[in-house]
Amino acid sequence: MQIGLVTYTPEEVAGFNPHVYYSKWADGAVFPAARKMQNDATCFCDAKAIREKPDMVAVSKNGPALRKNRRINVPFDFVCPTNPDYQTKVLNYVETLNKEDIQGVTLNLYHFPEEEFCVCPRCVELWRQSGLNWTEWRAQEITSFLKKAKRLVKGTFAVEMYPDPVLAKERFGIDFESIAELVDYFHVPLSSRDYFTNYWVDLLTRNFLKILKKPAVVELSAEMLNNEKTEALLKTVAYLSRHNLMAVLLLVHDAENARQVAKFAVNNIELREWLKRYDFAEMARIIDEWAKLY
Numbered sequence: 001m002q003i004g005l006v007t008y009t010p011e012e013v014a015g016f017n018p019h020v021y022y023s024k025w026a027d028g029a030v031f032p033a034a035r036k037m038q039n040d041a042t043c044f045c046d047a048k049a050i051r052e053k054p055d056m057v058a059v060s061k062n063g064p065a066l067r068k069n070r071r072i073n074v075p076f077d078f079v080c081p082t083n084p085d086y087q088t089k090v091l092n093y094v095e096t097l098n099k100e101d102i103q104g105v106t107l108n109l110y111h112f113p114e115e116e117f118c119v120c121p122r123c124v125e126l127w128r129q130s131g132l133n134w135t136e137w138r139a140q141e142i143t144s145f146l147k148k149a150k151r152l153v154k155g156t157f158a159v160e161m162y163p164d165p166v167l168a169k170e171r172f173g174i175d176f177e178s179i180a181e182l183v184d185y186f187h188v189p190l191s192s193r194d195y196f197t198n199y200w201v202d203l204l205t206r207n208f209l210k211i212l213k214k215p216a217v218v219e220l221s222a223e224m225l226n227n228e229k230t231e232a233l234l235k236t237v238a239y240l241s242r243h244n245l246m247a248v249l250l251l252v253h254d255a256e257n258a259r260q261v262a263k264f265a266v267n268n269i270e271l272r273e274w275l276k277r278y279d280f281a282e283m284a285r286i287i288d289e290w291a292k293l294y
């Protein structure tokens with residue numbers, strides 16, 4: 001198992017690989033490609049674009065897909081995924097990334113906001129013309145967008161997802177079966193403020209490994225800086241290291257944050273003995289590697 005990073009800054013950090021860099025954000029910020037890294041682009045969440053052109057937003061009978069709409073529960077503001085102009089904008093960006101020497105592209109938030117979206121006049125018309133049921137039509141729209149994006153990616157192609165292994169197709173139009181044919185791996189974000197309670201991480205990892213027909217990486221949040229939280233995080237990574245994951249990725253603020261996690265592990269003799277005592281060989285190996293660097 002590899003141990004990698006997800007960051008908002010394109011700084012390489014020794015001891016971590018692969019490195020996923022957020023190059024296009026849900027607030028609308030867009031950055032140049034990070035060389036040699038996996039560049040992660042947010043597709044249909046763009047608060048800035050929606051502020052500028054409010055009619056781009058995905059809509060439902062419960063109102064628009066905006067965070068401020070309390071009749072629904074969405075974490076970001078969503079553009080309608082069938083908007084041809086916005087699709088072109090995202091695809092042009094993916095093409096621009098691939099002019100640089102990057103490792104590959106991961107797409108994020110490339111799906112519908114929820115099951116009842118989108119009922120804008122264009123979506124309703126496209127659905128009617130398709131002859132498909134609501135779930136199948138929405139999944140087909142999302143898969144066909146991913147196919148267009150994949151054609152532009154020279155290196156590794158991956159997707160994130162809302163981590164719902166059961167209802168992803170009905171809720172978001174994410175069809176894991178057909179997407180598996182397009183991607184090199186799936187990126188499963190299991191974010192939390194802390195991992196003191198971590199049974200759900202193990203549970204969702206097992207579920208995803210069972211259903212995904214391609215390799216998977218799991219992302220955990222590592223932005224916390226106190227010792228108790230860091231120890232709980234590292235023990236959670238240790239349990240994940242017993243599964244057949246390609247990598248665990250740690251989401252950090254910056255390179256220094258990543259080095260602090262590695263240094264904490266290296267210097268925590270009690271933790272390292274605990275890993276050896278309970279036979280977490282893979283996690284012990286990762287920390288032994290860090291000990292050569294930190």
Ligand SMILES: [Zn+2]
Pocket residue numbers: 058059080081082083118119120121122123
């Ligand atoms: Zn729509």
